[in-house]
Amino acid sequence: MIGISLFAYLVAGIFFIMALRGLSSPETARKGNFLGVLGMLIAGVTTLTEPVIKDYSWIIYGIAIGGIIGTVIAKKVKMTSLPQLVAIFNSLVGLAAVFIAFSAFLLPEAYGIGESGNISVGSLVEMSLGMVIGAVTFTGSVVAFAKLQGLLTGNPIIFPLQQLLNLIFAITIILLLVLFAGNQSGLVFAILALVTLIFGILIIIPIGGADMPVVISMLNSYSGFAAVGVGFTLHNSLLIITGALVGASGAILSYIMCKAMNRSFTSVILGGFGAEAKSANDDDGDEKIAKAGSAEDVAFIMKNSSKVIIVPGYGMAVAQAQHAVREMADLLKKEGVEVKYAIHPVAGRMPGHMNVLLAEANVPYDEVFELEDINSEFSSTDVVCVIGANDVVNPKAKTDEGCAIYGMPVLDVDKAKTVVFIKRSLASGYAGIDNPLFYADKTLMLFGGAKKMTEEINRSMEG
Amino acid sequence: MIGISLFAYLVAGIFFIMALRGLSSPETARKGNFLGVLGMLIAGVTTLTEPVIKDYSWIIYGIAIGGIIGTVIAKKVKMTSLPQLVAIFNSLVGLAAVFIAFSAFLLPEAYGIGESGNISVGSLVEMSLGMVIGAVTFTGSVVAFAKLQGLLTGNPIIFPLQQLLNLIFAITIILLLVLFAGNQSGLVFAILALVTLIFGILIIIPIGGADMPVVISMLNSYSGFAAVGVGFTLHNSLLIITGALVGASGAILSYIMCKAMNRSFTSVILGGFGAEAKSANDDDGDEKIAKAGSAEDVAFIMKNSSKVIIVPGYGMAVAQAQHAVREMADLLKKEGVEVKYAIHPVAGRMPGHMNVLLAEANVPYDEVFELEDINSEFSSTDVVCVIGANDVVNPKAKTDEGCAIYGMPVLDVDKAKTVVFIKRSLASGYAGIDNPLFYADKTLMLFGGAKKMTEEINRSMEG
Amino acid sequence: MKGHDVVGNAHGVADMAETLAVNTKVLANDVSMLSSQTQEVVSSGSEFWLLMTIFVLACFVGYYVVWKVTPALHSPLMAVTNAISSVIIVGALIATGPILVTTSKIFGFIAVILSSIAIFGGFVVSHRMLSMFKKKKVR
Amino acid sequence: MKGHDVVGNAHGVADMAETLAVNTKVLANDVSMLSSQTQEVVSSGSEFWLLMTIFVLACFVGYYVVWKVTPALHSPLMAVTNAISSVIIVGALIATGPILVTTSKIFGFIAVILSSIAIFGGFVVSHRMLSMFKKKKVR
């Protein structure tokens, strides 16, 4: 029995690994996702055959309720709200870990880790680590969600002695954990939970809304480590394997984002970035003059070129302009123009966000190129059409040593013959840095919402 | 105690992984090798602190004897004999696994797997699997060594009903294994060992000498799995981890070789390739005429070109011409000629063999390029100097659907302006296929031993 | 045999019996301690480190697997990791399993709901994203 | 108290003592069996599968790590794997450890020599190869 279930957990673990492996290319990804579902099924069924499980009714109800809610959310959610969705799911995993830790503490017999009041120190430490990480994940993700959804201000919320307060909380948590491992009192455990929940709020609240993607990825990683903690408590290798996979995934994604933004991870976590950004916004670029054009102008230039590269950014996502953009590309292709899409690793507000949006608008993924694959092509391109992007095409990152994004790899759109920007104003983007390309001779600005403007271009191309 | 040693084994395992990771680039490789040594030290010291170990004298003698022999061999061996060396070391690991399995059977108490005559079936199966794999590795590697060293004929040794005999042996081994797991008789174990040792000889002997690199790699993989078997017997996670790493490495290397030779792994293992090859040798290419030149001609052409690519092959290794070749490149560079080296994945007789030989002759590794990195450069090259290589530059692999190497990726030397071959005759190479490039207009043949000819070229360039 | 001899003997036997009983108890204790120690050694010491080994290896695997994920699929990756990290539902199921309704069972029930949301939600949304990724086809 | 009463009592006590002794034995047996069973369950069942899990994960790690090795270093790779697979010396050391000279010890000794050759040889030759790999420098 024990052998069979350990074997089944191993198989489930392999399936989870294969699920992530599948994501290495869009062709294998769907099969990978299916293997993931299969792995989860195996894990669930295996657990349900454990002798401790005698009453199935609550379990069935629980899964049914959760399953329906989850499916409905997943079907309804707009692709532009993916970051929020991930934040919610993270928070649920974290909260579940907290509840499971409490269950294990209250009913250790069921988990085979001793009797109430007589749990080994090792198990106590493991369960409280799982609980602590879970609790931070929970409240942290809730705050991240609120900031992304606009329920909380996106500005970093900063108050005096913040770092000191955080330090005091961290020390308190460690002390409570040691105390709990010593006396295994339920009260201490509950207080520990409470303090950690508050701590989760405190560490995320000073971080600006625009940094939330990094935060979410980090919390995703934490949710993995919460699973590892629970896995150690339950002596369950599947939870440990899966947790490690998720932990690695979250950590790597935040690393990739930080590197693509040319920021250090600590600077993101210490927070306060959005605040400086806003103030840096309005000081320079007053003398220079940008050339504005109309949708007809843009349609004309693009129609008469032989190669166009489209660079979508955050603004395209906000405006939900992806379908209009796809139509524009189709119209251009009908005129015999070669069209490609260039995506910067941190375009938009989440890794891979632009790819999903373009895919949603039926753009074939072999027309969509990553930075390193397309950067050499801009010099042989007639028109680059930048839609709602800004920082990811800012040449200052290559030239201005003093600026915040200096060294960040950017798309070399300034090498193309003509650059068209579709955005509402000359305002800067997320990093709050003015873009000299707006004022270049080869640049044409098309002011307006991304969706409206693209549709206007389409109309003038059709007519 | 047990905790600490398990921790130490884990650390050693991580060091072994890091050792292999280091090999991903020449810069980190030496550090990786050092970590490997460290891991081995940790593993050894940890084992020596186990309570069962009371007498250290034999151990010290054993390590001293083995250490001296190993170091001397490793220092003395010629870089051209690397395949033999790897074969020897493989055989030692295999034989050690056999002895250890017998020790575990005779003194199970020391390994904590029961008492003599009362070992659990699981442990019996594990130890006999370890023993069987070790025995095959041992005799198989000895045969491979003998073939490579020329002690045995390199021709496949084939006799009637060979496959049937192998099948009978395989079945006998399985039956003996089951019998042994049932009655744990020492006699049965010894017979099992004997039969398996013979089996190891039988399966390698029909394979041609030129296929030995694939065989060695496969046996390398086996030696890893022997370690895994011993690891399961001893409940030692380090042995299991390391064995899996080695197993993966050997399997991947043989896969890479088979793919680069465009042959299936089974066809290699079923053997008899060299035999056919030899017969295919002499049938075609009688009418065509090859243009032969002198060393002075070659020196003149190369001196007056602007870009030369050197393609070394098996013949350069046999002739030990690497130092002369390096000198030639130096002389050319002095004349202002751009010189690069192109290495095919299966040039020579072992993966990475050419790279080591060139490195030995002080060729900087950033002048040495793999097939996929340099193949596009041949069209802009004036002279390609092919030294003792043949199959890896044979254009038939691209054009002649009927030939044995059709589909194998080759270096596109035929795209260069002039091709110089330095070899002793118009004979074919390992695959026994005639090379039409010898008779092309752009080709100049320089007949003679690789070392002698290269030195002549150097002399005429200097003088 | 004299009366008090007998009594003395009886006392002796009784004493012995008592000693025996005490010894038995000690023995029983010892053995049970031994048993739990054995279990402790095997399960706590050895098992913990085996699990730790599994953890470390899984981190390596995760590292390599995730770096191989194409950047275009980073969003689905996040959704899938949401789903699979909810495998902690395993712990929740165990808490919900007993027949007796206790706080632990109620907590387990809540955890089952929460993780089911993330499991179904994560897999469904990643499936939704992935089925949008299409190759160019002749239209 | 009558003589035979006392004798009867004494007999009773003796009987009880005997029963107690027998029971003790049974108990001791039971507990020791339990103990060994526990160990069996934990060590054979659970430990085997944990080790199997480690094996599978290590195969994944090996797969990824080896594919990342640059082709130029495939020869040193073979030498290093020779060296590290000789970590089976661990098993040989245990066999050579006891003071009593037995066949097992002699076998262990031979295995120590054999694997030491491969360990030293493998690391030394790979070091020799690796130290030949040099970058271009201004001469």
Ligand SMILES: NC(=O)c1ccc[n+]([C@@H]2O[C@H](COP(=O)([O-])OP(=O)(O)OC[C@H]3O[C@@H](n4cnc5c(N)ncnc54)[C@H](OP(=O)(O)O)[C@@H]3O)[C@@H](O)[C@H]2O)c1
């Ligand atoms: N993707 C990630 O994972 C991630 C994570 C963290 C941070 N970030 C950061 O996010 C930034 C992404 O760069 P990006 O170039 O995509 O965006 P950006 O630099 O933030 O610029 C977006 C631009 O879109 C315009 N815009 C907003 N709404 C619009 C609408 N409805 N129609 C048309 N235009 C609109 C804005 O200009 P107007 O106001 O003038 O219209 C703005 O300048 C980078 O700085 C990156 O570091 C990304």
Ligand SMILES: NC(=O)c1ccc[n+]([C@@H]2O[C@H](COP(=O)([O-])OP(=O)(O)OC[C@H]3O[C@@H](n4cnc5c(N)ncnc54)[C@H](OP(=O)(O)O)[C@@H]3O)[C@@H](O)[C@H]2O)c1
């Ligand atoms: N590297 C590996 O891991 C590996 C493994 C298994 C099989 N192989 C096989 O080995 C072959 C390697 O290709 P390759 O092009 O390097 O070698 P090759 O095709 O075997 O040709 C070597 C040539 O070198 C010449 N030669 C021999 N001794 C010489 C000397 N002393 N001086 C000058 N020339 C000499 C021979 O011609 P003359 O007799 O006319 O001089 C021969 O044609 C491939 O077919 C590959 O599939 C390689």
